[in-house]
Amino acid sequence: MHQFFYAIPKITLKRALNYAKVMGSFWVSKRLKRPVVWGLPIFILYEPTNYCNLRCPECPTGTRELARPEGMVDDLTSYKKLIDELGDRSFLVQLYFQGESYLNPRFFDMIAYAERFNLFTETSTNAHFLTDENCRKTIEAGLDRLVISIDGTTQDVFEKYRVRGSLQKVLEGTRRLIEWKRKLRSRKPYTVFQFIVFSHNEHQIADVKRLGKEIGVNDVTIKSAQIYQFEKKVELMPKENRYSRYEKNNGEYHIKSDLGNHCWYLWHTANITWDNKSVPCCFDKSAKYEIGNIADGSFEELWRSKKYQQFRQAILHGRKNIDICQNCTEGLKVFVG
Numbered sequence: 001m002h003q004f005f006y007a008i009p010k011i012t013l014k015r016a017l018n019y020a021k022v023m024g025s026f027w028v029s030k031r032l033k034r035p036v037v038w039g040l041p042i043f044i045l046y047e048p049t050n051y052c053n054l055r056c057p058e059c060p061t062g063t064r065e066l067a068r069p070e071g072m073v074d075d076l077t078s079y080k081k082l083i084d085e086l087g088d089r090s091f092l093v094q095l096y097f098q099g100e101s102y103l104n105p106r107f108f109d110m111i112a113y114a115e116r117f118n119l120f121t122e123t124s125t126n127a128h129f130l131t132d133e134n135c136r137k138t139i140e141a142g143l144d145r146l147v148i149s150i151d152g153t154t155q156d157v158f159e160k161y162r163v164r165g166s167l168q169k170v171l172e173g174t175r176r177l178i179e180w181k182r183k184l185r186s187r188k189p190y191t192v193f194q195f196i197v198f199s200h201n202e203h204q205i206a207d208v209k210r211l212g213k214e215i216g217v218n219d220v221t222i223k224s225a226q227i228y229q230f231e232k233k234v235e236l237m238p239k240e241n242r243y244s245r246y247e248k249n250n251g252e253y254h255i256k257s258d259l260g261n262h263c264w265y266l267w268h269t270a271n272i273t274w275d276n277k278s279v280p281c282c283f284d285k286s287a288k289y290e291i292g293n294i295a296d297g298s299f300e301e302l303w304r305s306k307k308y309q310q311f312r313q314a315i316l317h318g319r320k321n322i323d324i325c326q327n328c329t330e331g332l333k334v335f336v337g
Helices: 002-010 013-032 077-086 107-115 132-141 155-161 167-183 202-215 299-303 306-321
Strands: 043-046 092-094 120-125 145-149 190-197 219-224 246-249 252-255 269-272 277-279
Touching: 013 306, 043 077, 077 107, 077 269, 077 299, 107 120, 107 132, 132 167, 145 167, 155 167, 167 190, 167 202, 190 202, 202 219
Parallel strands: 043 092, 043 269, 092 120, 120 145, 145 190, 190 219
Antiparallel strands: 246 252, 269 277
16 A cells, blocks of 8 residues: 555546546445445556576576566567556556566656656666666656565675675666766656565565665665465564564464455456566466457456456455465554564
């Protein structure tokens, strides 16, 4: 939900009415235990590429375990069609799913097109491609928020998760971006250091907060780690329980979420892969539950389709039985700061 608060300045009457429809239909669906959909997505998540230069061990892109083709958006026809269709009712476009968005040369065009509709735009980056040119283009395109992954304050700790990564490049790129903001007299993008907590880096939480202040980023957020097969990888979990999204009960590890039969995401976000596949949520990283392809027709048809409704129905009656929900943060009781 944090994105909604960032996007509030973009509010219009049409967007507010759509938000009310989305929120209302979600709560009615929870009550009736059947999917009711009145509005259209208030958030759009669109993947510029699923290529990445790093090999992060808990990321299916990094481990090359992503069960869908690699590629990147080149022809923006379907992307523009989606923005044209939803742009006056949505609040935000997140240009990131899997992969490193800065690897796609059309990334800046995607930002600029969303800006035509006064949509809030954000992305997440490993910050290895924040060259002078890319920093300038980021600001000129109008990106509103940039999340920079930094999971260690020394190279030895940083590279344990950001395999093949360079902490020096991250810090130099961040400083470069902040300098370009100053040069161009821009308040955007709002810059965030994101620190994912594991057992090997939790001792550097205070350090990353100091580092963020020293460099001049707008915020530092602490995020719990998503660990695949977490019951077999206990050694990765932070010792400080509040930083972990898992806990031990009756000798076994479980996610702290109660996995209740509801999911706000399925009522408020359009999640699209680089090759235009519509998937139900950001935990469907391999498009296992593909709803359809937005190149084949209007998104509204997909949003209200039988297949989408069947997935929502399955969530409302047995979320614990759906594999992609097992690591989901919906309803998660965990420290984030």
